[in-house]
Amino acid sequence: GENVEQHPSTLSVQEGDSAVIKCTYSDSASNYFPWYKQELGKGPQLIIDIRSNVGEKKDQRIAVTLNKTAKHFSLHITETQPEDSAVYFCAAPFTGTASKLTFGTGTRLQVTL
Amino acid sequence: ETGVTQTPRHLVMGMTNKKSLKCEQHLGHNAMYWYKQSAKKPLELMFVYSLEERVENNSVPSRFSPECPNSSHLFLHLHTLQPEDSALYLCASSQVYYSDSPYEQYFGPGTRLTVT
Numbered sequence: 001g002e003n004v005e006q007h008p009s010t011l012s013v014q015e016g017d018s019a020v021i022k023c024t025y026s027d028s029a030s031n032y033f034p035w036y037k038q039e040l041g042k043g044p045q046l047i048i049d050i051r052s053n054v055g056e057k058k059d060q061r062i063a064v065t066l067n068k069t070a071k072h073f074s075l076h077i078t079e080t081q082p083e084d085s086a087v088y089f090c091a092a093p094f095t096g097t098a099s100k101l102t103f104g105t106g107t108r109l110q111v112t113l
Numbered sequence: 114e115t116g117v118t119q120t121p122r123h124l125v126m127g128m129t130n131k132k133s134l135k136c137e138q139h140l141g142h143n144a145m146y147w148y149k150q151s152a153k154k155p156l157e158l159m160f161v162y163s164l165e166e167r168v169e170n171n172s173v174p175s176r177f178s179p180e181c182p183n184s185s186h187l188f189l190h191l192h193t194l195q196p197e198d199s200a201l202y203l204c205a206s207s208q209v210y211y212s213d214s215p216y217e218q219y220f221g222p223g224t225r226l227t228v229t
Contacts, residue, residue, distance in 0.1 A: 004155070007114065032215045043203050043220030044156070045115065098215035099144065099207055101154040101171065 002029070002092050008028075009091060013080050014112055021107045022071040023090035032098055033073045044089055048061045056086045063097025080111045117221035119204050125227045127192060136204030137167045137189040141219040144210035145187040146218065147179060150201040162187060163210035194228045201225050 003026040013019050024034075029076035036044035050057045050064045050073065057064050063076040077084055087108050091101040124192045126132050138145065147159040161169035162181040176198075178190040187204055205218040 009153075034215075034217075037194060038219075041222065043115065043205070043222050045119070045220065046217050049217075095209075097214055099210045100158065100161070101218070102177070105153065105155050108129075 002030060002094050002102040004090060004092050004104045006090050006107060009105065009106060010108045010110070012112060014111045015080060015082060016032060017080055019077045019080055019084070019109055019111075020111075021075045021076070021088055022072060023092075023104050024070075025092040025102075025110050026071070027092065028071060029092075030092045032093050033064070034091050034101070035075045036091065036103075038087045038089065040086075047088075050066070077109075081111075082111050082113065085109055085111045091108075114117045115221065117206055117219050119202075119203060119224050121224060122222065123225045124228075125229060126194065127229055128196070130194075131190070131192040134189040134202055134204075134226075135222055136144075136189075138185055138187075138204075138219070138221075140205040140208075140219060141207060142196035142206040142208050143156075143184055144217075145181060145184075146205040146206045147187065147189055148203040148205065148206075148220075150203055150223070153160065156203070161210060166211060177203070191226075194226075196228050198225055199228045 006023045034049035037047045038044040066073045087106045090104040094100040116141040122134040145162045150159045159173045160179045203223045204221040207218045209214040
Protein backbone atom coordinates (compact mmCIF):
# COMPACT_ATOMS: atom_id res chain seq x y z
CA GLY A 1 0.00 0.00 0.00
CA GLU A 2 0.88 3.67 -0.08
CA ASN A 3 2.74 5.52 2.70
CA VAL A 4 2.38 9.31 2.83
CA GLU A 5 4.44 11.60 5.08
CA GLN A 6 3.55 15.26 5.57
CA HIS A 7 5.59 18.15 7.00
CA PRO A 8 5.41 20.37 8.92
CA SER A 9 2.71 19.43 11.40
CA THR A 10 2.16 23.10 12.32
CA LEU A 11 2.95 26.24 10.40
CA SER A 12 2.48 29.85 11.45
CA VAL A 13 2.86 32.67 8.94
CA GLN A 14 2.05 36.36 8.88
CA GLU A 15 -0.73 37.58 6.66
CA GLY A 16 0.60 38.19 3.18
CA ASP A 17 3.47 35.73 3.47
CA SER A 18 3.69 32.43 1.61
CA ALA A 19 3.17 28.99 3.10
CA VAL A 20 4.58 25.70 1.81
CA ILE A 21 3.55 22.21 2.92
CA LYS A 22 5.41 19.13 1.69
CA CYS A 23 4.46 15.49 1.30
CA THR A 24 6.37 12.40 0.24
CA TYR A 25 4.87 9.15 -0.99
CA SER A 26 6.23 5.65 -1.39
CA ASP A 27 4.46 4.08 -4.37
CA SER A 28 6.06 5.15 -7.63
CA ALA A 29 2.92 4.05 -9.50
CA SER A 30 0.75 6.69 -7.78
CA ASN A 31 -0.66 9.12 -10.32
CA TYR A 32 -3.04 11.42 -8.46
CA PHE A 33 -2.30 13.77 -5.57
CA PRO A 34 -5.11 15.78 -3.99
CA TRP A 35 -4.93 18.39 -1.25
CA TYR A 36 -7.78 18.85 1.21
CA LYS A 37 -8.52 21.76 3.55
CA GLN A 38 -10.39 21.16 6.80
CA GLU A 39 -11.83 24.11 8.68
CA LEU A 40 -12.97 23.90 12.26
CA GLY A 41 -16.19 21.94 12.59
CA LYS A 42 -16.23 20.87 8.96
CA GLY A 43 -15.13 17.90 6.93
CA PRO A 44 -12.14 18.04 4.56
CA GLN A 45 -12.75 19.79 1.22
CA LEU A 46 -10.71 19.32 -1.94
CA ILE A 47 -8.88 22.53 -2.87
CA ILE A 48 -6.54 21.38 -5.63
CA ASP A 49 -5.18 18.19 -7.15
CA ILE A 50 -2.50 17.20 -9.62
CA ARG A 51 -2.10 14.25 -11.96
CA SER A 52 1.26 12.65 -12.61
CA ASN A 53 1.47 13.89 -16.20
CA VAL A 54 2.10 17.49 -15.09
CA GLY A 55 4.67 19.06 -12.80
CA GLU A 56 2.72 22.07 -11.56
CA LYS A 57 -0.84 23.31 -11.31
CA LYS A 58 -2.10 26.71 -10.16
CA ASP A 59 -5.46 28.01 -9.04
CA GLN A 60 -5.32 31.67 -8.03
CA ARG A 61 -3.24 31.84 -4.83
CA ILE A 62 -2.82 28.07 -4.55
CA ALA A 63 -0.36 25.91 -6.45
CA VAL A 64 0.80 22.32 -6.25
CA THR A 65 4.11 20.99 -7.57
CA LEU A 66 5.03 17.38 -8.19
CA ASN A 67 8.46 15.76 -8.42
CA LYS A 68 7.91 12.18 -9.51
CA THR A 69 11.59 11.30 -9.42
CA ALA A 70 11.91 12.29 -5.79
CA LYS A 71 8.35 11.15 -5.02
CA HIS A 72 7.25 14.32 -3.33
CA PHE A 73 4.64 17.00 -3.91
CA SER A 74 4.04 20.35 -2.28
CA LEU A 75 1.25 22.83 -1.66
CA HIS A 76 2.08 26.51 -2.04
CA ILE A 77 -0.21 29.26 -0.77
CA THR A 78 0.80 32.82 -1.66
CA GLU A 79 -0.44 36.08 -0.14
CA THR A 80 -1.93 34.20 2.80
CA GLN A 81 -5.10 35.51 4.43
CA PRO A 82 -6.67 34.76 7.83
CA GLU A 83 -9.30 32.57 6.13
CA ASP A 84 -6.51 30.27 4.97
CA SER A 85 -6.10 29.17 8.60
CA ALA A 86 -7.11 25.50 8.68
CA VAL A 87 -5.69 21.98 8.64
CA TYR A 88 -4.40 20.83 5.27
CA PHE A 89 -4.08 17.19 4.23
CA CYS A 90 -2.25 15.67 1.30
CA ALA A 91 -3.21 12.26 -0.07
CA ALA A 92 -2.16 9.63 -2.58
CA PRO A 93 -4.03 6.60 -3.91
CA PHE A 94 -3.46 2.97 -3.09
CA THR A 95 -2.00 1.11 -6.04
CA GLY A 96 -4.66 0.10 -8.51
CA THR A 97 -7.58 1.90 -6.90
CA ALA A 98 -7.63 5.59 -7.72
CA SER A 99 -10.38 6.40 -5.23
CA LYS A 100 -8.82 4.63 -2.24
CA LEU A 101 -6.68 7.32 -0.64
CA THR A 102 -3.94 7.32 1.97
CA PHE A 103 -3.82 10.66 3.79
CA GLY A 104 -0.96 12.52 5.42
CA THR A 105 -1.13 13.45 9.09
CA GLY A 106 -2.13 17.04 8.36
CA THR A 107 -0.60 20.51 8.73
CA ARG A 108 -2.24 23.09 10.94
CA LEU A 109 -1.73 26.45 9.26
CA GLN A 110 -2.19 29.60 11.32
CA VAL A 111 -2.18 32.94 9.52
CA THR A 112 -1.60 35.78 11.95
CA LEU A 113 -2.45 39.44 11.41
CA GLU B 114 -22.49 22.80 2.26
CA THR B 115 -20.96 19.85 0.43
CA GLY B 116 -24.17 17.90 -0.15
CA VAL B 117 -23.24 15.30 2.48
CA THR B 118 -25.01 15.48 5.85
CA GLN B 119 -24.25 13.55 9.01
CA THR B 120 -26.29 13.06 12.18
CA PRO B 121 -25.82 13.38 15.02
CA ARG B 122 -23.01 15.92 15.08
CA HIS B 123 -22.03 14.94 18.61
CA LEU B 124 -22.54 11.68 20.47
CA VAL B 125 -21.55 10.52 23.93
CA MET B 126 -22.06 6.87 24.70
CA GLY B 127 -21.10 4.35 27.30
CA MET B 128 -19.20 1.22 26.45
CA THR B 129 -22.31 -0.95 26.73
CA ASN B 130 -24.56 1.24 24.59
CA LYS B 131 -25.71 0.69 21.02
CA LYS B 132 -25.97 3.69 18.74
CA SER B 133 -25.96 4.46 15.02
CA LEU B 134 -24.39 7.19 12.93
CA LYS B 135 -26.23 8.33 9.82
CA CYS B 136 -24.94 9.79 6.60
CA GLU B 137 -26.95 11.06 3.63
CA GLN B 138 -25.66 12.38 0.32
CA HIS B 139 -27.73 14.51 -2.07
CA LEU B 140 -25.26 14.38 -4.97
CA GLY B 141 -26.40 11.31 -6.85
CA HIS B 142 -23.11 9.54 -6.13
CA ASN B 143 -22.59 5.78 -6.30
CA ALA B 144 -19.81 5.37 -3.72
CA MET B 145 -19.85 6.14 0.00
CA TYR B 146 -17.09 5.96 2.59
CA TRP B 147 -16.59 5.91 6.36
CA TYR B 148 -13.37 7.40 7.78
CA LYS B 149 -12.09 7.69 11.34
CA GLN B 150 -10.18 10.85 12.27
CA SER B 151 -8.21 10.73 15.52
CA ALA B 152 -5.97 13.46 16.91
CA LYS B 153 -2.48 13.54 15.36
CA LYS B 154 -3.23 10.55 13.11
CA PRO B 155 -4.04 10.39 9.41
CA LEU B 156 -7.60 9.87 8.27
CA GLU B 157 -8.20 6.13 8.39
CA LEU B 158 -10.44 4.57 5.76
CA MET B 159 -12.84 2.15 7.45
CA PHE B 160 -15.38 1.02 4.84
CA VAL B 161 -16.33 1.69 1.24
CA TYR B 162 -19.63 0.94 -0.47
CA SER B 163 -19.93 0.98 -4.23
CA LEU B 164 -23.43 0.66 -5.69
CA GLU B 165 -24.67 -0.40 -2.24
CA GLU B 166 -22.17 -3.26 -2.02
CA ARG B 167 -19.39 -3.23 0.56
CA VAL B 168 -16.11 -3.31 -1.36
CA GLU B 169 -13.59 -2.34 1.31
CA ASN B 170 -13.23 -3.27 4.97
CA ASN B 171 -9.92 -2.08 6.34
CA SER B 172 -9.55 -4.54 9.21
CA VAL B 173 -12.16 -2.70 11.26
CA PRO B 174 -13.26 -4.40 14.52
CA SER B 175 -16.67 -6.04 14.41
CA ARG B 176 -18.03 -3.60 17.01
CA PHE B 177 -18.38 -1.24 14.00
CA SER B 178 -21.03 -2.48 11.58
CA PRO B 179 -21.82 -0.51 8.41
CA GLU B 180 -25.05 -0.58 6.45
CA CYS B 181 -25.91 0.91 3.07
CA PRO B 182 -29.63 0.45 2.35
CA ASN B 183 -29.52 2.57 -0.82
CA SER B 184 -27.05 4.73 -2.71
CA SER B 185 -27.98 7.87 -0.74
CA HIS B 186 -27.76 6.58 2.81
CA LEU B 187 -24.99 5.07 4.88
CA PHE B 188 -25.10 4.01 8.52
CA LEU B 189 -22.45 2.99 11.03
CA HIS B 190 -23.86 0.87 13.84
CA LEU B 191 -21.86 0.96 17.05
CA HIS B 192 -21.92 -1.48 19.97
CA THR B 193 -19.67 -2.24 22.95
CA LEU B 194 -17.16 0.42 21.95
CA GLN B 195 -13.91 1.18 23.74
CA PRO B 196 -12.64 4.59 24.92
CA GLU B 197 -9.98 4.49 22.18
CA ASP B 198 -12.82 4.54 19.62
CA SER B 199 -13.49 8.17 20.56
CA ALA B 200 -12.84 10.18 17.39
CA LEU B 201 -14.44 12.17 14.60
CA TYR B 202 -16.21 9.86 12.17
CA LEU B 203 -16.43 11.26 8.68
CA CYS B 204 -18.64 10.13 5.85
CA ALA B 205 -17.76 10.87 2.23
CA SER B 206 -19.17 10.14 -1.21
CA SER B 207 -17.84 10.15 -4.75
CA GLN B 208 -19.41 9.71 -8.15
CA VAL B 209 -17.87 6.28 -8.68
CA TYR B 210 -15.34 4.09 -6.90
CA TYR B 211 -13.90 1.72 -9.49
CA SER B 212 -12.23 3.84 -12.11
CA ASP B 213 -8.80 4.46 -13.57
CA SER B 214 -9.43 8.15 -13.00
CA PRO B 215 -10.04 9.34 -9.45
CA TYR B 216 -13.18 11.22 -8.55
CA GLU B 217 -13.35 13.90 -5.89
CA GLN B 218 -14.57 12.77 -2.51
CA TYR B 219 -17.08 15.05 -0.80
CA PHE B 220 -17.00 14.90 2.99
CA GLY B 221 -19.70 15.49 5.54
CA PRO B 222 -19.03 17.53 8.71
CA GLY B 223 -18.50 14.43 10.82
CA THR B 224 -19.87 13.03 14.07
CA ARG B 225 -17.75 13.70 17.15
CA LEU B 226 -17.99 10.49 19.18
CA THR B 227 -16.96 10.22 22.81
CA VAL B 228 -16.96 6.81 24.49
CA THR B 229 -17.05 6.94 28.28
